[in-house]
Amino acid sequence: xxxxxxxxxxxxRERHAAPAEGWSRGPQRDPRHxxxxxxxxxxxxxxxxxxxxxxxxxxxxxxxxxxxxSRAEYYESAYANRPYSRWGQPVLWCMLCRSCxxxxxxxxxxxxxxxxxxxxxxxxxxxxxxxxxPVLPMAPLSPQPPTSGKPSLLLQYRESGLSSSSYELxxxxxDSTDHYDPxxxxxxxxxxxxxxxxxxxxxxxxxxxxxxxxxxxxxxxxVCPHFPAEGQPAHVELHSLEVILHDTKxxxxxxxxPGPLAREDLHKVDVMTFCQHKIATSCDxxxxxxxxxxxxxxxxxxxxxxxxxxxxxxxxxxxMQDCKRLEKYxxxxxxxxxxxxxxxxxxxxxxxxxxxxxxEVPPIVETLAQTVExxxxxxxxxxxxxxxxxxxxxxxxxxxxxxSSKMDPRTYSWVLTGFTNTLAANDPxxxxxxxxxxxxxxxxxxxxxxxxxxxxxxLAVMLSNKVGDAELNHRAIVTMGDTLAGRGLTEAAxxxxxxxxIPFGYFGEKADRMALLGSSHR
Amino acid sequence: xxxxxxxDYYGTRLATCSSDRSVKIFDVRNGGQILIADLRGHxxxxxxxxxxxxxxxxxLASCSYDRKVIIWKEENGTWEKTYEYTGHxxxxxxxxxxxxxxxxxxxxxxxxxxxxxxxxxxxxxxxxKKISNAHTIGCNAVSWAPAVVPGSLIEQPSGQKPNYIKRFxxxxxxxxxxxxxxxxxxxxxxxxxxxxSDWVRDVAWAPSIGLxxxxxxxxxxxxxxxxxxxxxxSGNSWSPKLLHKFTDVVWHVSWSITANILAVSGGDNKVTLxxxxxxxxxxxxxxxxxxxxxxxxxxxxxxxxx
Numbered sequence: 001x002x003x004x005x006x007x008x009x010x011x012x013r014e015r016h017a018a019p020a021e022g023w024s025r026g027p028q029r030d031p032r033h034x035x036x037x038x039x040x041x042x043x044x045x046x047x048x049x050x051x052x053x054x055x056x057x058x059x060x061x062x063x064x065x066x067x068x069x070s071r072a073e074y075y076e077s078a079y080a081n082r083p084y085s086r087w088g089q090p091v092l093w094c095m096l097c098r099s100c101x102x103x104x105x106x107x108x109x110x111x112x113x114x115x116x117x118x119x120x121x122x123x124x125x126x127x128x129x130x131x132x133x134p135v136l137p138m139a140p141l142s143p144q145p146p147t148s149g150k151p152s153l154l155l156q157y158r159e160s161g162l163s164s165s166s167y168e169l170x171x172x173x174x175d176s177t178d179h180y181d182p183x184x185x186x187x188x189x190x191x192x193x194x195x196x197x198x199x200x201x202x203x204x205x206x207x208x209x210x211x212x213x214x215x216x217x218x219x220x221x222x223v224c225p226h227f228p229a230e231g232q233p234a235h236v237e238l239h240s241l242e243v244i245l246h247d248t249k250x251x252x253x254x255x256x257x258p259g260p261l262a263r264e265d266l267h268k269v270d271v272m273t274f275c276q277h278k279i280a281t282s283c284d285x286x287x288x289x290x291x292x293x294x295x296x297x298x299x300x301x302x303x304x305x306x307x308x309x310x311x312x313x314x315x316x317x318x319x320m321q322d323c324k325r326l327e328k329y330x331x332x333x334x335x336x337x338x339x340x341x342x343x344x345x346x347x348x349x350x351x352x353x354x355x356x357x358x359x360e361v362p363p364i365v366e367t368l369a370q371t372v373e374x375x376x377x378x379x380x381x382x383x384x385x386x387x388x389x390x391x392x393x394x395x396x397x398x399x400x401x402x403x404s405s406k407m408d409p410r411t412y413s414w415v416l417t418g419f420t421n422t423l424a425a426n427d428p429x430x431x432x433x434x435x436x437x438x439x440x441x442x443x444x445x446x447x448x449x450x451x452x453x454x455x456x457x458x459l460a461v462m463l464s465n466k467v468g469d470a471e472l473n474h475r476a477i478v479t480m481g482d483t484l485a486g487r488g489l490t491e492a493a494x495x496x497x498x499x500x501x502i503p504f505g506y507f508g509e510k511a512d513r514m515a516l517l518g519s520s521h522r
Numbered sequence: 523x524x525x526x527x528x529x530d531y532y533g534t535r536l537a538t539c540s541s542d543r544s545v546k547i548f549d550v551r552n553g554g555q556i557l558i559a560d561l562r563g564h565x566x567x568x569x570x571x572x573x574x575x576x577x578x579x580x581x582l583a584s585c586s587y588d589r590k591v592i593i594w595k596e597e598n599g600t601w602e603k604t605y606e607y608t609g610h611x612x613x614x615x616x617x618x619x620x621x622x623x624x625x626x627x628x629x630x631x632x633x634x635x636x637x638x639x640x641x642x643x644x645x646x647x648x649x650x651k652k653i654s655n656a657h658t659i660g661c662n663a664v665s666w667a668p669a670v671v672p673g674s675l676i677e678q679p680s681g682q683k684p685n686y687i688k689r690f691x692x693x694x695x696x697x698x699x700x701x702x703x704x705x706x707x708x709x710x711x712x713x714x715x716x717x718x719s720d721w722v723r724d725v726a727w728a729p730s731i732g733l734x735x736x737x738x739x740x741x742x743x744x745x746x747x748x749x750x751x752x753x754x755x756s757g758n759s760w761s762p763k764l765l766h767k768f769t770d771v772v773w774h775v776s777w778s779i780t781a782n783i784l785a786v787s788g789g790d791n792k793v794t795l796x797x798x799x800x801x802x803x804x805x806x807x808x809x810x811x812x813x814x815x816x817x818x819x820x821x822x823x824x825x826x827x828x
Binding site: 201202203204205207208209210212214215216217219220221222223225226234236238239247250251282331400507 | 523524525526527529530531532533536538540550569586611612613632633634661662680709735773774776777778779783784787791792795807808812
C-alpha cells in the first residue's frame with residue numbers, strides 16, 4: 001500500500017458521506033488521480049527543490065522518531081504520523097499559514113473547525129492560534145456559493161502568484177471544483193469557539209527558529225530552538241563575539257593594540273613598543289614610501305619619549321638617522337658661472353680649464369699661500385674687482401666675501417651668488433642659504449624627484465635652523481609638503497605638514513591638506 | 523517557544539517573549555540570570571520585543587498574535603503596562619523603536635498589511651499614525667534608519683542642527699522591501715525594493731558611523747539574503763547584492779552595533795556571521811556553534827506551553 005495514501009478509517013467515511021470524497025482529497029494524492037510526477041510530493045513545501053533535497057536523503061534513514069530539527073524535516077515527519085486528531089477526524093493543512101493544521105468534524109448538522117498547532121499531539125480549541133475562524137483554504141470546506149461571482153480566495157492566491165505554495169493551491173482548486181459536491185451553504189457553518197471573527201493570520205513563526213541579535217559589549221544573544229511541548233526547556237545563550245571571532249585577523253590586531261592613548265592608563269613604553277612592532281611588520285623598508293611611513297611611526301616614538309615636546313633639531317636628528325648614505329653634492333664648475341672680467345688671467349690661471357690654445361689643461365700649481373699672495377698683490381694696486389675675481393676662482397671665499405662685504409652691496413651679492421653657485425643645486429647647504437636669504441628654497445619645489453635625491457636632509461636643515469621670519473619657515477615647509485604630495489609621496493608630505501603644524505581638516509574640503517580618518521569632526 | 527530575545531542598551535537586561543504569551547525580563551549582569559519580571563497581558567504568542575532608548579526610562583514594547591502592541595514601563599522598580607494599542611485587525615508581527623533623536627516613536631507592522639507609528643506626546647498620551655496597505659497580505663518586519671546624515675563623518679560640520687529625515691524599512695508578504703519617508707508630517711513610500719521571490723521575513727537597517735553609504739539587509743522565505751546599498755545621500759538608487767542563497771527559509775538578520783557584521787539565522791537553525799571584505803565581497807566569518815563561545819545561558823523554567 002502506498003504509504004502516502006490516507007488510511008482513513010471507514011467510520012468517518014460512513015458518517016460524513018458527501019465530504020468523504022473531499023476528505024480523501026487531503027494533503028495526499030488520491031490514488032484515483034493520475035499520480036503526480038513525484039508521488040511522495042506533499043502538499044506543503046518550501047519550494048520544489050528544497051523539499052526534494054531534504055526529502056530524498058532522508059528516505060534512507062527510515063522514519064525514526066527523532067525531533068525534527070528543521071522545517072523540512074518537520075513536515076516529513078508529520079507525514080509519517082498520520083494526520084488525524086485524537087478524536088479520529090481527518091485533518092487538513094491550512095494553506096494560508098502553511099503549517100497550521102485543522103480538523104473538522106460534523107456533528108449535529110454543523111461543522112466544527114478547530115484550528116491547531118504544529119505539534120499534532122493534541123487538539124484543542126486553540127487559543128494559541130488566536131481567535132480562530134474558518135481556516136479558509138481547506139478545499140472541501142471552502143464554500144463556493146454558486147451565486148458568488150468573486151473568485152475564491154484560493155484562486156486569488158493562485159493567480160497573484162505571490163506564494164510559493166501557489167502550485168499546491170492550484171491543485172486544490174482543480175480538485176475542489178471537479179470532484180466536490182459542495183454542501184448547500186446553509187447546511188453548515190463553522191462554529192467558532194471565540195466570539196470575535198477575525199481574519200485568519202498566519203503565524204509569524206510556526207516552527208522552532210533561532211532568534212539572534214547583537215547585544216551591548218560585544219555579545220551575541222541566541223535562542224536555542226526548542227520544542228516546549230516535548231518538555232525541552234527554553235535556553236537563551238549569550239555568546240561573546242570576542243571568543244567567536246578570536247581567530248580572525250582583525251580580532252588579533254585589535255587585541256594587539258595597546259588601547260586608547262590616554263596618558264594615565266597607558267604607559268608610554270607600551271606605545272613605543274607597539275610603534276616599533278608596526279615598523280617591523282608593516283612597513284616595507286625597501287621602498288621610499290615604506291621608509292617614509294616608518295618615519296611617521298618613529299616620529300610617534302620620539303614624541304612619546306620626549307613627552308610631546310619637540311624642537312626642530314630633534315626632528316632633524318630623526319630625519320638624518322637613516323641618511324647613512326652621505327651624498328656627494330657635486331659641485332658645479334665655477335668657471336662657467338663667473339662673469340669674465342679679465343680674460344687673460346682667466347685663461348692662464350683658471351682651475352682646470354682647458355687652454356684654448358693648446359688644448360691642454362694647465363696643471364694646478366697654485367697653493368693657498370701663492371693664491372693669497374697674488375690676491376694681496378692685486379689689492380696693492382687697488383684692483384679690487386680683479387682680486388675678487390681671482391679669489392673666487394681660486395676658492396678663496398673668505399677673502400672674497402670679506403672684501404666684497406665692505407664694498408658696495410651689489411658686489412657683495414655678486415660674490416655671494418658666485419659662492420652659492422659653487423654648491424650643487426640639491427645641496428642642503430644651498431637650501432639653508434636660500435632660506436636664510438629670505439627665499440623659499442628651490443628644494444621645496446624640486447624635492448621628491450629621483451634626480452634631486454633624498455628630501456630628508458633638506459627638511460632637516462630647514463627645521464634646525466629656523467630663521468626669524470616664521471611665516472617664511474612655514475611657507476617653505478608647506479611648499480615642500482605640497483610638492484611631495486604632488487609626486488605621490490604622501491607619507492613624506494604628511495610628515496612635512498605635521499612639522500608645519502597644519503591642523504587636521506575635513507576630507508570633503510579641497511583646501512584642507514590632511515584629514516584624520518575616524519575622528520569626530522563635531 | 524521563545525520567539526525573541528533582546529538585550530537592552532547597556533547589556534544588563536535581557537527581555538524574552540514566548541508563545542506562552544508572557545514577556546520575561548532577566549538581569550544578566552556578570553553572567554547571572556535573575557528573573558526580574560514576568561509580564562502577562564497578551565492573549566496570543568508574543569512575536570517580538572524591543573527596548574526603547576534608556577533616556578526615556580526603562581521601556582519595553584511587545585507585539586503579539588492577539589493584534590495588540592503593549593508598551594511596558596518600569597516605575598519604582600516594578601514593571602507595568604503603560605499603553606496598549608489595539609488598532610490592528612490582525613497579528614502584529616514586528617515592533618521597532620525609532621532612533622532616540624526623533625523622540626519616542628514605535629513602528630508596528632502587522633499581518634493586516636498596515637504599519638502604525640505610535641509617538642509619545644507626553645503625559646501618558648500616544649499619537650497614532652497609520653499607513654494602511656503598506657504591504658498586501660501582511661507586513662513581517664520593520665526597521666528604522668539610523669539618525670545619522672550620510673556622509674557626515676567626512677564632511678565639515680555646518681554648525682547647524684542636522685536636518686534629519688525620518689526613514690524606516692519594512693518587509694512584507696508581497697515579497698517587497700519598502701522604504702518609507704516622512705514628509706511634512708505624512709509618511710510616504712519612498713522606494714520599493716524588489717528582489718525576493720517569496721515573503722520577506724526580516725529587514726534590518728545597518729547602524730551608521732557617518733559614511734556616505736546606507737545599507738539594508740533583507741531575508742526571505744525563498745532562502746535568499748540580500749544586502750541593499752545606496753551610495754547617494756538622497757536615497758534614490760538602491761542596488762541589491764545577494765549575500766547567499768540558503769537552502770531553507772531565513773528567519774532573522776541582525777547587524778552588529780558597528781554594522782560591519784551581519785548575523786543570519788535560518789531554517790536549519792544555524793546562525794552564521796558575515797562580513798564584507800575590502801573588495802566588496804561578503805564572506806562567512808563564523809558558524810556560531812552552540813556551546814562554542816557561550817559565556818552564559820539562561821534557562822526558562824518549564825513552561826506549561828500548549
